[in-house]
Structures are given as C-alpha cells and as structure tokens.
Amino acid sequence: MSSERRQVSLRRGVRTSLRLTAWAAILAAGTAVAFRLPQKSAQTRQEPAELRPVPANLEGLWRFRTDPDDAGERLGWQRPDFRDDDWRQLRVPGGWEAQGITDPRPGMPPKP
CATH class of the missing domain: 1.20.5 (Single alpha-helices involved in coiled-coils or other helix-helix interfaces)
Structure with a gap:
C-alpha cells in the first residue's frame, strides 16, 4: 500500500x-x-457574525418551583402574566440542590 x-x-x-x-x-x-x-475541513467554515447566535447571559435570580404533578402547563406557568410571587428564588449560576431544594420525586428519572 x-x-x-x-x-x-x-x-x-x-x-x-x-x-x-x-x-x-x-x-x-x-x-x-x-x-x-x-x-x-471545507465544511467547518465560520458563519458570518450576523448569522451566529448571540449567547444570552442567564446569571441572576430566577423564580423556581418543581412540578412533580405535571400541573404547571395546565395552570399556565408559561404565561407571561402568571403570578409566581410565592415561588422560591434561585441564584444562577448554581445548582438547585446546593440552594436547599430536594428532588420532589426521589429515585425517579427527571421528566422531559
């Protein structure tokens, strides 16, 4: 050869x-x-700057609540006008476990 x-x-x-x-x-x-x-290697070209996605900075405080009963969508959690004043606030970056929230369904796989 x-x-x-x-x-x-x-x-x-x-x-x-x-x-x-x-x-x-x-x-x-x-x-x-x-x-x-x-x-x-010709397929590994760079996209023009105006076509590249702009990374979003998600740092800060976020409202957080687990949904073990799958009620969130039915109750409208996704709506912009939904009242989440009673939800916990979590700091991002950071893990929810480290901020005192435990798994609401221990031993079960996470839901998609």
Missing part, C-alpha cells in the same frame, strides 16, 4: 473513531441530541 493510501485510510479511521466517540458520549449522557460531524 502506498504512503498516500495509508494516510487516507488512517484519516478515515480517525474520522470514524471521532464520530463513534461523539455518539458514545451522547448516548452515555442520555441526551436526545443528534449532530453530524463534518466530512471535510
């Missing part, structure tokens, strides 16, 4: 390995996200 063919074969193997590693990481995390790794 020529040196050039070995290099092409090696590159294919590395790309396949990277793809499999990415999928394994996604599956291990239990995430329902899919993406395709680029096949060629």
Whole structure:
C-alpha cells in the first residue's frame, strides 16, 4: 500500500473513531441530541457574525418551583402574566440542590 493510501485510510479511521466517540458520549449522557460531524475541513467554515447566535447571559435570580404533578402547563406557568410571587428564588449560576431544594420525586428519572 502506498504512503498516500495509508494516510487516507488512517484519516478515515480517525474520522470514524471521532464520530463513534461523539455518539458514545451522547448516548452515555442520555441526551436526545443528534449532530453530524463534518466530512471535510471545507465544511467547518465560520458563519458570518450576523448569522451566529448571540449567547444570552442567564446569571441572576430566577423564580423556581418543581412540578412533580405535571400541573404547571395546565395552570399556565408559561404565561407571561402568571403570578409566581410565592415561588422560591434561585441564584444562577448554581445548582438547585446546593440552594436547599430536594428532588420532589426521589429515585425517579427527571421528566422531559
């Protein structure tokens, strides 16, 4: 096998390995996200600045309440005019457990 063919074969193997590693990481995390790794470096171009998403800063105090009975949507928690004055405030960044909130359904998987 020529040196050039070995290099092409090696590159294919590395790309396949990277793809499999990415999928394994996604599956291990239990995430329902899919993406395709680029096949060629020409596909890894940068988008123009006006098309790139602008990151949102979510730091600060947020109103928080668990919903173990799935009542939130029915009660209109998503509406802008919903009164959440009696809800706890949590600081972001930070974990809810570290701020004194326990799992309302211990031992159960989180709901989507």
